[in-house]
Every structure is written in structure tokens, then in C-alpha cells.
Amino acid sequence: MPRLLRAMGLMGLLLLTQAAAAEKLRLVADAWPPFTDINLVNGGLATDLVSTALARAGYASEFEQVPWARALQGIGDGRYDVLVSAWFNKERTLIGEFSNEYLLNRVLFLKRKDSPIEFDSLKALHAYPIAVVRGYAYSSAFDSDPELQKVPVHSFSMAVRMLAAGRVALAVDDEYVARYNLGREVPRVRESVEFLPKPLSENGLHILVSLKNPNHAQIVASFDRGIAAMKADGSYDRMFRLHGL
Structure with a gap:
């Protein structure tokens, strides 16, 4: 009987595997x-x-x-x-x-390397224009804060170029997305910005x-x-x- 049960168990596992493969x-x-x-x-x-x-x-x-x-x-x-x-x-x-x-997606702010900005709370950022990609959600607190100076742009590439040029004080995006896109920017842009260490959100x-x-x-x-x-x-x-x- 134990052999029969083992055989039936193996047959059942095989059938499940075949069903998954199909x-x-x-x-x-x-x-x-x-x-x-x-x-x-x-x-x-x-x-x-x-x-x-x-x-x-x-x-x-x-x-x-x-x-x-x-x-x-x-x-x-x-x-x-x-x-x-x-x-x-x-x-x-x-x-x-x-x-x-x-x-894990970590949403981080970026600033110019010569900027003294630190991120401790959203209230501390109310004085700074921040480039955001249209249609993106970053965090419920960030998205719903009416005091933040959000500057809508079409893409992260546009945001980071505006940041490097001094047209905004901050940009924000998922860390991996930002690193991927920074790798495709010219050195002048890529080397002029850095991440703030504290994440806005983690998802x-x-x-x-x-x-x-x-x-x-x-x-x-x-x-x-x-x-x-x-x-x-x-x-x-x-x-x-x-x-x-």
C-alpha cells in the first residue's frame, strides 16, 4: 500500500507539472x-x-x-x-x-551636487521647485501636498536636465529608473546631480x-x-x- 500511495503521489505531481507546462x-x-x-x-x-x-x-x-x-x-x-x-x-x-x-522600488529626490538641500520632511521642501513627470504617482503625502511647487515635465530626462541647468531645485523618481536614465545622459548632466539618501517612499x-x-x-x-x-x-x-x- 505505501508503494501504491507513493506512486499515486508521483503521478499527481507529474500531472500538475504537465498542466503547468501546457x-x-x-x-x-x-x-x-x-x-x-x-x-x-x-x-x-x-x-x-x-x-x-x-x-x-x-x-x-x-x-x-x-x-x-x-x-x-x-x-x-x-x-x-x-x-x-x-x-x-x-x-x-x-x-x-x-x-x-x-x-523594492525606492523613490528618491535628486539635487545638484552644489546644493545644500536636505530632505527631512516635505514641509522643508515647500520653498523649492520640484520637477515631476506628468501622470506619475510618487507617494500619497507628496501627491496630495498643495504647498509643494511641482513643475510638471514629460519625462525624467527633461527633469534631470532642468535640474542640472538650475531651472528646478529637485527632481524625483524611482532609484533604478533614475540610474538607468542617468546612464544615458551626457556627462555634464550625469555628473552634476546626486541622490538625497532618505527615500520619499518605498513600494x-x-x-x-x-x-x-x-x-x-x-x-x-x-x-x-x-x-x-x-x-x-x-x-x-x-x-x-x-x-x-
Whole structure:
């Protein structure tokens, strides 16, 4: 009898593995380099981490890049299975199941190197013009503070160039996004600015798996195990180096 039970258990595991392999997950995200971008190696750092962790669990995947609103709507209606890069909020639990945090986003201010500005509180920054990218959310306190002098711009590149030229006193963005874009600026701009050490906010990055997928809980659990295994064997850190981060 024990042998029979072991055989049945192995057969069940094999069937689960085959089912996972047969299911090709539809991954989606908007363009957010260096995390997600079809023009980057393996679709960017986040796409690479997610697809690799899922592959370890036996899930094949394909990645599509669409605007954010369409990606979120596609998770809600089941057109896509996995949103690659999502910050947690309660409303999104109505359409998908979140994984554990697999990456941390630290939102930091940048200033000119010759500037004495320090960030202790938002109130201390009320006197300074701050370049912000239109449509971006930085933190609830920052976004809702009417006393901050926010100067809307189209991109981080425009923000950091205005900062280097002295047209604003501060810029703000995710640390990895800022470092990625600074690496593409001319030395005059790149070498004239620096990060303030205290983060404005820290947000965990998760995958969000559509509730329309009947295996959403299994996919999330498999992904979490895959990320844990990658951290344990060093492949997680190696992936950051592969993407220049």
C-alpha cells in the first residue's frame, strides 16, 4: 500500500507539472525601463525575473507591452494572466491575486551636487521647485501636498536636465529608473546631480495574477517559490548585474 500511495503521489505531481507546462501564461506590462520594455534584454529586469521564476515552476510565458490602463483592464477581464509590475492597492485585489514582493522600488529626490538641500520632511521642501513627470504617482503625502511647487515635465530626462541647468531645485523618481536614465545622459548632466539618501517612499513590486485564471493561487505560490529559489542560488542577484543594475 505505501508503494501504491507513493506512486499515486508521483503521478499527481507529474500531472500538475504537465498542466503547468501546457498553460502558456500571457504576461503584460507597460513600458517602464529598466523594469519592463520590449527593447531591453529579455524585456527588462522585472520581466526577466518574472518569466524566469515562472519557468522554474514549469510555466511557459509570452510578454506583451501595452499602455498601463489597457494592461490593468486586461487583467480584470482575463485577456492577460499576469501583470508583471504592480504596486499593491486594495482595489486591485478585486481583479487579481498579488504575489509576495519580489523587488523594492525606492523613490528618491535628486539635487545638484552644489546644493545644500536636505530632505527631512516635505514641509522643508515647500520653498523649492520640484520637477515631476506628468501622470506619475510618487507617494500619497507628496501627491496630495498643495504647498509643494511641482513643475510638471514629460519625462525624467527633461527633469534631470532642468535640474542640472538650475531651472528646478529637485527632481524625483524611482532609484533604478533614475540610474538607468542617468546612464544615458551626457556627462555634464550625469555628473552634476546626486541622490538625497532618505527615500520619499518605498513600494514593494509584485505580480498580479488575474482572478479569471482558475489557477491564479497556484501560479502565485509557484512564482513566490521560484523567486525564493533564485535568491537562494544567487541567480536573482546575477540578473540585476545582467541588466546593469
